[in-house]
Amino acid sequence: MKYLASVALALAVAQATPVKRDAPQGIDVSSHQTGIDWNAVKNDDIEFVYIKATEGTYYTSPQFGSQYTGATNAGLIRGSYHFARPDTTSGADQAQYFLDNGGGWSADGITLPGALDIEYNPYGSDKCYGVSADEMVAWVMDFSNTYNGQTGRYPVIYTTTDWWTTCTGNSPAFGANNPLWIAHFASSIGDLPAGWDYTTFWQYADSGPNPGDADIFNGDSANLQKFARGG
Template sequence: MQARQASNVTVIDVSHHQGDIDWNEVKTGGVAGAFIKATEGASFVDPRFAANASEAAQAGLRIGFYHYAHPELNAAAAEAAHFVRIVKGLKADFPHVLDVEGDASKLGALTTWCSAWLKEVNRLTGHSVMIYTGASFAKTYLGKSLANYPLWVAHYGTDKPMDNGIWPQWSVFQYTSKGTIDGIKGNADVNAMEKAFFDEHFGASDDPVPEPTAEDQIKIVVNDQLAAYGRIIDGHAYLPLRQLGEALGVPVDWRAAEATPYVDGKRVDSFKLIDGKTYIGVRAAAELLGGKASWDHGTKKVYLYK
């Protein structure tokens, strides 16, 4: 799991427990988005859902909706149908969220239940989905088949959430339940959202990235920014060297006399030259560019930090 960074985007999550919210104050206070509770179980609808969804959107925040699950009580299909009935017709910028925690641990086949809910909501809405859970809960009760879904993880009192063996990276990190937010009375849940994830869902990046090609579909996140697209070659992820160098501020040049690329004056011995573009592997990229790299197979993203 990566640590929080200054480039992360601040988002909050709310329900009726926060009471009336001044969403214009929330927005001017520097919050960029909000996850809003829609439903719980197979029948409960959050009393503030409609008002929060409407007012947050009008204030200019990017919004998403979440469902608090009770797998120990209901079938996944029933809870998915209930959530979809309530959010139908409403615009969501972020993926629909399955919130799994607490008494959900009582269900032995919890991972199967979660997978069924996520697939059914995606099928019924055509909208992307993701999962929210606690860091310890994920490690103890959830299985690797959920790794294909983005993770919103809760872990308080730390800048780096606990590793869980399923997700190598988080997309959203709830780091406190006692935050102070303009426009909200009392404590508020505050989250750091990966900027590349934020940009991905409404295209707000200030630095345009070339469109992915049919071959280049692997998203490359450099210092929390979507910087380029790579590709799978011989079963391994490869990254475009020149774009990586530009994103990290490291000089890259091609020496025609040797038909070899150099990074910051260092010769690159292992590379692939395809259609005039130089690609290198993830590990080589980290070593040459002086950073740390990880590959998230579930979300098809490579993360590079320096």
């Protein structure tokens, strides 16, 4: 999730803090973060973490297993995310790959539903991966329905309002089912994509005192646990 902002923007907002400081704080990490002291993270009042598991149908994070186990042992609520490559294979194939490599969900109260990270293309100049808006909506729906069919939960969608507007035509098709995880590095959350009246998670900075990016849950700790259980 390091593809979201220019260097200038990242430097400008690195110290940004969210408006709601009483809500559960979280982080998201990938293979870029190694040797994480999960007990220290927990002791810094971090309550949840999303961990990169897969990308496309060709990559599994070498750090995923140790990160997931470490977060679990430290008592964090944790979940996994998949980096979308809609230019390579189908949404259904990528959802299955994600499920087969750490992306599952269970109603144990400590597992967050899997998240689909769909954003700017880090591998080329076309931010929409050469896919039309209608094709992109169909791809995301394919992924979402496949994930739901096997877990009973719809995946969280991680994106930015700009990317969603540009690359899906600002489709409102997912707001009724898919929780939104919005990325916006600023002191306020800004406009949301069509279909969503609120966001479940907000990634508000790409740095902080803990590893990875900084996130916040829209609710209190009891609601976070309820969300993890599927309630």
